[in-house]
Amino acid sequence: MSTSEKEIKVLLFGLGAIGGFYVFVLGRNENVSLSVVARSNYQQVKEHGLRIESQNHGDHKVNIDQVYKSPDEITSAFDYIVCTHKAVNPSKVPPILKPATNDNTTFVIIQNGVGNEEPFRTTFPNNTIISCVTWVGATQTSPGLIKHTKSEDMQMGLFPNPKLNSDLEQQRLNTFATLLATGQTIFQVEKDIQIKRWEKVVWNAAWNSITTLTDVNTQDWLASSPEAIPVTKHLMHEVIDIAIRCKVPLDHSLADGLVDKISAMPGIFSSMHTDMKEGRGLEVDVILGYPMRMAKELEMNVPVLSTIYALTTAVNGRLNKL
Ligand SMILES: NC(=O)C1=CN([C@@H]2O[C@H](COP(=O)(O)OP(=O)(O)OC[C@H]3O[C@@H](n4cnc5c(N)ncnc54)[C@H](OP(=O)(O)O)[C@@H]3O)[C@@H](O)[C@H]2O)C=CC1
Ligand SMILES: CC(C)(CO)C(=O)C(=O)O
Structure with missing residues (x-):
């Protein structure tokens, strides 16, 4: 099929580890005309293409039409900007x-954090936003080479736009779900994606902050002192409390579940x-800053989150000066 015959125009912005994985998935759809915006790896991807080595999917050269x-x-x-x-x-x-949009463009946000959708809604008030939480574990080990572990899952759902017809938004979500299904990745469509976003942000x-602040992996952290597990759970409970006050119905049992989950994994x-x-700069704002702002607005006392936020912000400040 030539590029002009392909029906669905998709642009991926942010061609790193996760972008590389989802470009690979979307590139398995024959009816998708697939473009990417690449930055530090532009030359490599433009001249030699993108490669993925995946423990679940094998080794492939990725199909990209335009860089x-x-x-x-x-x-x-574009129809979709991922x-x-x-x-x-x-x-x-x-x-x-x-320049890549009109009112029919749907944004698909695949990022960690909470509150990520708000700047998109402010800039594009007439557009559909699909919000995604990914559990794919991947790294770009050299420009244009993505290494994917066995970790693979994603939840997605609408960030509803009250200005748009809900059937139209649902249809846009369904079409994107079909692209992921044809690309053979694992995902679930959620009615309320904010629950999944906040659950992941508790994680x-x-x-993310503990491994960054300590430079030790999760297993070594858990074994490092008798305080490690209680401090971690205290932090998680504070974020869960904030979610609940923001009307996102998380359950406090999540903290034990997430500590059990990480304990069963090798150190990461x-x-x-x-x-x-x-x-590089850190995603402090969406992972710690947004919950912190919500806690302040709601006049909540969150001593562990405040401490972790202040320390991670200091590290981020140092990195931004490099
Ligand atoms: N990696 C993982 O295992 C996981 C990551 N996530 C989340 O997924 C998201 C993506 O993470 P990840 O793929 O690891 O990140 P990477 O740093 O590997 O990739 C991000 C890419 O975005 C590009 N980029 C950033 N800003 C711009 C810009 N202004 N213009 C053009 N390109 C830009 C970067 O280009 P450049 O190289 O030039 O900086 C880079 O290629 C994050 O929110 C992360 O928290 C979630 C689960 C797991
Ligand atoms: C890969 C995973 C799930 C590990 O915590 C992650 O979300 C991250 O590193 O940001």
Whole structure:
């Protein structure tokens, strides 16, 4: 099928570890015309393409139709823009995507954190947003090479737009779900994706910040002192309390469940730890900052979250000066 015959135009913005994985998945759809915006790996991907080595899917060269250096080069609108950049400066990216959009463009946000949708809704008030929580474990080990572990799952759902017809939004969600199914990845469609976003942020607020602040993996952290587990659970309970006050119905049993889950896994680091090691800015705002802001607005006392937020923000400040 030639590019002009393909029916669904998809742009992926943020071609790193997670972006590389989902480009691979979407590229398995013959009817998708697939474009990417690549930055540090632009030259490599433009000249030699993108490769994935996946413990679940095998080794592949990824099908990409068009590689852009910046959205400024784009002159027509896409049906879907999949955003897999790190949310380090959440409100900076949506405005730069404007050349690739019109009111029919659906945004698909695949990022850790909470509150990620708000800057997209502010910039694009007439558009559909699909919000996704991924449990894919992946790293870009060299420009244009994505290594994917066995970890693979995703939950997705609408960030409903009261200005739009709900059938239209549902249809856009269903179409994207079909692309993921044809791409043979694991996912579930959720009625209330905010529950999954906050559940994941309880996980990330703990493990991403602790691995970054200590530079030890999760197993070594848990065994490091008798305080490690109670402190971690205290932090998780504070984030759960904030979610509940924000009317997202989490259950406090989640904290025990997440500690049991990590205890059963080999020691891992996190995407935030990778950023720290690479000297890049951290996703403090969406993982710790948004819950912190909500806690302040609601006049809640969250001593462990405040401490972890202050320490991680200091590390982020140091990295931003490098
Ligand atoms: N990696 C993982 O295992 C997991 C990650 N996540 C989440 O997924 C999201 C993506 O993470 P991950 O793939 O690891 O991140 P990476 O750092 O590997 O990839 C992000 C990509 O976005 C690009 N990018 C960022 N800003 C811009 C910009 N302004 N213009 C063009 N390109 C840009 C980066 O380019 P450049 O290389 O030039 O910086 C990079 O290629 C994050 O929210 C993360 O928390 C969730 C679960 C697991
Ligand atoms: C891969 C995983 C699930 C590990 O906690 C993650 O979300 C991250 O590193 O940000």
